[in-house]
Amino acid sequence: xxxxxxxxxxxxxxxxxxxxxxxxxxxxxxxxxxxxxxxxxxxxxxxxxxxxxxxxxxxxxxxxxxxxxxxxxxxxxxxxxxxxxxxxxxxxxxxxxxxxxxxxxxxxxxxxxxxxxxxxxxxxxxxxxxxxxxxxxxxxxxxxxxxxxxxxxxxxxxxxxxxxxxxxxxxxxxxxxxxxxxxxxxxx
Amino acid sequence: xxxxxxxxxxxxxxxxxxxxxxxxxxxxxxxxxxxxxxxxxxxxxxxxxxxxxxxxxxxxxxxxxxxxxxxx
Numbered sequence: 001x002x003x004x005x006x007x008x009x010x011x012x013x014x015x016x017x018x019x020x021x022x023x024x025x026x027x028x029x030x031x032x033x034x035x036x037x038x039x040x041x042x043x044x045x046x047x048x049x050x051x052x053x054x055x056x057x058x059x060x061x062x063x064x065x066x067x068x069x070x071x072x073x074x075x076x077x078x079x080x081x082x083x084x085x086x087x088x089x090x091x092x093x094x095x096x097x098x099x100x101x102x103x104x105x106x107x108x109x110x111x112x113x114x115x116x117x118x119x120x121x122x123x124x125x126x127x128x129x130x131x132x133x134x135x136x137x138x139x140x141x142x143x144x145x146x147x148x149x150x151x152x153x154x155x156x157x158x159x160x161x162x163x164x165x166x167x168x169x170x171x172x173x174x175x176x177x178x179x180x181x182x183x184x185x186x187x188x
Numbered sequence: 189x190x191x192x193x194x195x196x197x198x199x200x201x202x203x204x205x206x207x208x209x210x211x212x213x214x215x216x217x218x219x220x221x222x223x224x225x226x227x228x229x230x231x232x233x234x235x236x237x238x239x240x241x242x243x244x245x246x247x248x249x250x251x252x253x254x255x256x257x258x259x260x
Contacts, residue, residue: 025247026254033259055251059244124234128242136242143236144243169193175235176196183234 013076018146020067025058032058032077036084043088053091057083066146117160135171142168199232 016024033054040050056149057080064070128136138156141147162179189197201207202215218225 017230022254025250026258029251029254030258033255041237049257055248055255059247062247091254123241125241125245126236127238139239140243140246163260166189166193169189169196172196172200172232172235173192173237176231179234179238180231 001105012067017062017066018148019151021145025062028061029054029058030078030081032080032084035077035096039081039085040088044092045088049088049091053084053088054080057087071123077087114148122182124179127182130178131171137169138164138168139175196226196232199228201227203232203236 009108015025029170035051036054036057037047040046040053045053060083061076061080065072065188082150128139130140134156138152142149148159149164149168152158152163152168154165156164158167198207198215200211206214207215228241
């Protein structure tokens with residue numbers, strides 16, 4: 001019975017995140033932050049650490065619930081706390097390793113950390129911003145925030161879903177072209 | 189839609205695993221020999237990657253505002 005209730009709740013949280021994102025995020029944030037802050041302070045961290053940790057965990061949570069249809073077997077805050085604790089443990093280990101290194105090596109490791117493996121070779125988010133507000137909003141709303149085209153069309157006052165869909169593909173085409181021009185210029 | 193946009197839509201359905209089995213197989217075979225098609229797929233994936241990064245920035249911005257509002 002417990003599982004059933006939670007599955008229903010998980011479906012609702014996905015719906016709520018997509019339909020009423022800011023309010024839902026605010027509710028979860030309001031509950032989770034004091035818990036994360038308490039935990040981090042007990043484990044050699046400060047308020048800034050707690051804030052960064054929670055914000056990244058909530059981004060992960062959003063992506064997993066909305067895109068990967070994660071079925072929660074616990075409340076959002078329990079899930080988020082789990083992510084935060086794991087990541088904080090790894091962060092502390094990393095800091096400890098860095099402290100053990102001679103200072104000049106430690107600096108270099110910090111610089112390298114900026115270019116982590118799953119990051120592309122150049123910053124690509126600015127290419128989306130370059131398309132202008134309208135394209136940026138449509139692309140982010142549909143592909144990242146997981147909104148339906150009906151919602152996107154309504155928000156941007158398109159006559160219908162079809163017109164909005166054509167616009168979406170035009171924006172995607174422009175994005176592809178600017179990325180292609182850049183990568184050809186820089187990597188050939 | 190004009191043909192270029194139709195092709196982008198086709199790529200989207202292919203990458204999202206939303207093509208009928210027969211069509212999908214056709215696309216996969218084409219990927220084996222058609223270099224331009226490989227490039228098309230790679231470009232589309234890079235575009236989605238860019239949107240994901242922009243989306244994360246967008247959420248980060250909203251979360252910072254929430255923090256400011258509730259605990260700032």
